[in-house]
Amino acid sequence: MKINVRAAEKADIAGIAAIEKAVFPPEEALSEETFKWCFASFPEGFAVAESAAADGGKGETAAAIVCRPTALRLITDEIYERKEISRGDTFAIMTFIVAPHLQRQGLGDKMLEASLALFREKGAKNFSLACKEHLKAFYRRHGFIEAGLSRLTLGGAVWYDMYLTL
Numbered sequence: 001m002k003i004n005v006r007a008a009e010k011a012d013i014a015g016i017a018a019i020e021k022a023v024f025p026p027e028e029a030l031s032e033e034t035f036k037w038c039f040a041s042f043p044e045g046f047a048v049a050e051s052a053a054a055d056g057g058k059g060e061t062a063a064a065i066v067c068r069p070t071a072l073r074l075i076t077d078e079i080y081e082r083k084e085i086s087r088g089d090t091f092a093i094m095t096f097i098v099a100p101h102l103q104r105q106g107l108g109d110k111m112l113e114a115s116l117a118l119f120r121e122k123g124a125k126n127f128s129l130a131c132k133e134h135l136k137a138f139y140r141r142h143g144f145i146e147a148g149l150s151r152l153t154l155g156g157a158v159w160y161d162m163y164l165t166l
């Protein structure tokens, strides 16, 4: 499938929030309000993929990555709070989502690589994320190093820290 990965615009937020709601349980999903706050605070942290429309018009939102530029090295609950934190060149990946009907077709691989390049242009030097056990291998393949059990308590799940230095 042909996709176009680009910096997000305000108009993309509803589509991003809809995918987030579809792929995460309610206790883990970020709300549209949170995405709006984040976009107002750090728009450079948003990337979306849209599928190419057959008629050349606007495609469907297929995937998104939202990062928070921070001075914190690893993901903590503060990353998810709607309040200012010290900024830096580590882009903390708050969410990475592919629309359910488009998963397991290689889009996640393409989206991650294209987004890391996009964020690098916007000043990212490092990336942090917290993921579940079953996705550690996926991120390792993209160069992330495991950094142990995360302090993140989001949704009460067990999260693992991963880190990538460019």
Ligand SMILES: CC(C)(COP(=O)(O)OP(=O)(O)OC[C@H]1O[C@@H](n2cnc3c(N)ncnc32)[C@H](O)[C@@H]1OP(=O)(O)O)[C@@H](O)C(=O)NCCC(=O)NCCS
Pocket: 023, 024, 095, 096, 097, 098, 099, 102, 103, 104, 105, 106, 107, 108, 109, 110, 129, 130, 131, 132, 134, 135, 138
């Ligand atoms: C994780 C996610 C972004 C991956 O996107 P995707 O388009 O499905 O990924 P790809 O098709 O590029 O997958 C590439 C490889 O990654 C691994 N992978 C992807 N999703 C996986 C899953 N749910 N469990 C285990 N391995 C997975 C597989 O090795 C896969 O290759 P395969 O399909 O040949 O087995 C997507 O499944 C998603 O939105 N999941 C729900 C939200 C989520 O958990 N996000 C991650 C937050 S840390």
